[in-house]
Amino acid sequence: MARAPFIAIEGPIGIGKTSLAKKISSHFDYHLLKEIVEENPFLGKFYENIEEWSFQTEMFFLCNRFKQLEDIETKYLSDNKAVVADYHISKNMIFAKRTLPADKFEKYEQIYHILTKDMPVPNMMIYLHGSLDTIINRIHQRGREIEQHIKTSYLAQLSQDYENYMNEFEIMHPDIPVIRVNGDEIDFVRYQKHLEQIINQVDEQLQKVTSEVRKG
Template identity: 30%
Template sequence: MVSRDTGRAEAAARRAHPSRAGRTTCPDWYTRDTLEFRHIAIEGPIGVGKSALATRLSARLDAEVVLDDTDNPFLADFSAGRPGAAFQAQLFSLLARHRQQVGLRQSNLFNQQTVSDYLFDKDKIYAYLNLDDNELFIYQRLYDLLLADVVPPDLVIYLQIPTDALRRRTRSRDREYRENGETPPDPEYLGELNDAYTHFFFHYVSTPLLVVETSHVDLEWGDTAINDLLTQVRGMGHGTRYYVPR
């Protein structure tokens, strides 16, 4: 995907949650016993390995895994730069994620151990990168209405990675993308997106947050890596913790 405007990453993340600017820890009232982390959401930019970790972690915890439905009939037109396609793709993704989240809440799944490979809030990061001001006006109104139906996670694990490493990782999967009929992520867009994610989570305060530096992480997440990650999770209180795997 190719963003029409460059240099919007920080503004996109800042506008995605403007009321949180300058705050880097959870409010004092937000405390939660580690054992009560029933719903864990894993986040990070395209290609960082969210789904692989969610699947592996859910298997280890004997938890339900919830994966983002990435099928979007408007993505091809968006990648081709067709006018209006970005707005269509963004609304489709927003409504699909909302529908999934509401279904999970109604089925009472969030009272079980659950691991998902996305945070509902992520949708705004993409929206503020890809939409123009008129489109954002409509998008924001719809987003605010839908957000009230979404149950927030108890813990977010943010997979952080330098942009150069992210680009190398996605380049190594170019053949996989093409074999699946998908367009590999544009390197420039990846850079903007990664910057937006970094800024967003620097100011994220809604839940406890574990930031994991993943430059040299084995994407298969073997037993040792999962054990070390769970040690970090068990040690979480409120606020943000940074973890560099050994």
């Protein structure tokens, strides 16, 4: 368990991770950690030609997320200040397995394990998921030009990869609660009552974490 509440939000591209992280940060007054996306100089080329630009893209993300988490550990969590992040660094492996050829993935995996060995671990995960139609609609709604070249087939594969990953995560980390939010049924951006449902679930898990810390 982290020394302070550390919530990570995960899910496919465009499902609403950053929007929810901002709302949770505001509600609980937690520090907000947002992943670097559009600053990646290789991302546009990646969406146009995944095979050619995958290694550069994934390495940029890995190095930047490593630095972000290193800073979070020293500036916040170690000082018992709570954090909510719109990603979990293990997402790197989801994308790398899908995009990298075998020889490059082997090298990437070695670097990943070296960098993440001592990284802070969330004590709560929120998993946003939804149908392919919902994901595509939300990507179009937010209108990032860099994402307009993403192939539908890639999004479909990625969505299934996330589902497989989260199922494995719950088995491998039974001590880390996972709150699943179905984006087909819940729109926390448009409907306040939907947001309140999620906030209540988060609050319930936070109380359990606090209770366990006190018992310890």
